[in-house]
Amino acid sequence: MLLTIDVGNTHTVLGLFDGDEIVEHWRISTDARRTADELAVLLQGLMGMHPLLGEELGDGIEGISICSTVPSVLHELREVTRRYYGDVPSVLVEPGVKTGVPILMDNPKEVGADRIINALAAVELYEGPCVVVDFGTATTFDAVSSRGEYVGGVIAPGIEISVEALGVRGAQLRKIELARPRSVIGKNTVEAMQSGILYGFAGQVDGIVRRMARELSEDPEEVTVIATGGLAPMVLGESSVIDEHEPWLTLIGLRLVYERNVSRS
Numbered sequence: 001m002l003l004t005i006d007v008g009n010t011h012t013v014l015g016l017f018d019g020d021e022i023v024e025h026w027r028i029s030t031d032a033r034r035t036a037d038e039l040a041v042l043l044q045g046l047m048g049m050h051p052l053l054g055e056e057l058g059d060g061i062e063g064i065s066i067c068s069t070v071p072s073v074l075h076e077l078r079e080v081t082r083r084y085y086g087d088v089p090s091v092l093v094e095p096g097v098k099t100g101v102p103i104l105m106d107n108p109k110e111v112g113a114d115r116i117i118n119a120l121a122a123v124e125l126y127e128g129p130c131v132v133v134d135f136g137t138a139t140t141f142d143a144v145s146s147r148g149e150y151v152g153g154v155i156a157p158g159i160e161i162s163v164e165a166l167g168v169r170g171a172q173l174r175k176i177e178l179a180r181p182r183s184v185i186g187k188n189t190v191e192a193m194q195s196g197i198l199y200g201f202a203g204q205v206d207g208i209v210r211r212m213a214r215e216l217s218e219d220p221e222e223v224t225v226i227a228t229g230g231l232a233p234m235v236l237g238e239s240s241v242i243d244e245h246e247p248w249l250t251l252i253g254l255r256l257v258y259e260r261n262v263s264r265s
Helices: 036-047 071-084 113-126 159-169 189-216 232-236 249-263
Strands: 002-007 011-018 021-029 063-068 090-092 130-135 138-144 150-157 224-228
Touching: 002 071, 002 249, 011 036, 011 249, 021 036, 021 249, 036 071, 063 071, 063 113, 063 249, 071 090, 090 249, 113 130, 113 138, 113 150, 113 224, 113 249, 130 189, 130 232, 130 249, 138 189, 150 159, 150 189, 159 189, 189 232, 224 232, 224 249
Parallel strands: 002 063, 063 090, 130 224
Antiparallel strands: 002 011, 011 021, 130 138, 138 150
16 A cells, blocks of 8 residues: 655645555644644544554555655654654655656756656656646646646635635624635625636636647647646536646655655666
């Protein structure tokens, strides 16, 4: 079994692979204050419930692949792998790790590890050219060429950030549930805010992706658009440009990175 861990700014997603198949997954909050010991207890509690794994921490785990956008959590996870999984091969995605994705950026080291991992998985699953839209704390748009190169992207405020900002800065507004309103024209303040968030973000996605596709390919229609991230399902039905929805894109990329650095080394 391969354990994959994707640490985002808000949530951490864990996936368990049996070969190429993801057989279990969990989503927990990201807390930069958690120590390595606390993370180990959390992992033991989650994986202890799976019938294919033993009750002891590490039983049944044959490899670990991790990426993180939160440096302090990556540091603690490094300690977890050293202290509790010392005999298990592990890959922590950072500069120097083989991904097979050329990064055509002014400063390749500043590109988030999750974005490169997403690009790798997108090329493996759908080939290029493609655009990956990741609905997380930020909404990121990543462009991948027909040769599998990461050529750049766009970063926009995420859906939850926007909702929180409206609630904090609007004197007569409040934080609302992220749900589809009855109609585009809201009949009350909550529905009006829900409409603005849902259809506003769908329009943003369509507009940005179309512009990226025109720069990425002479034939924008050949560009595959893949949506991922925890909030993707909210926008899927309203966006006209998304071709594929792959909720486990980053975890699949982590499996591929592990194979390139451990299994085939």
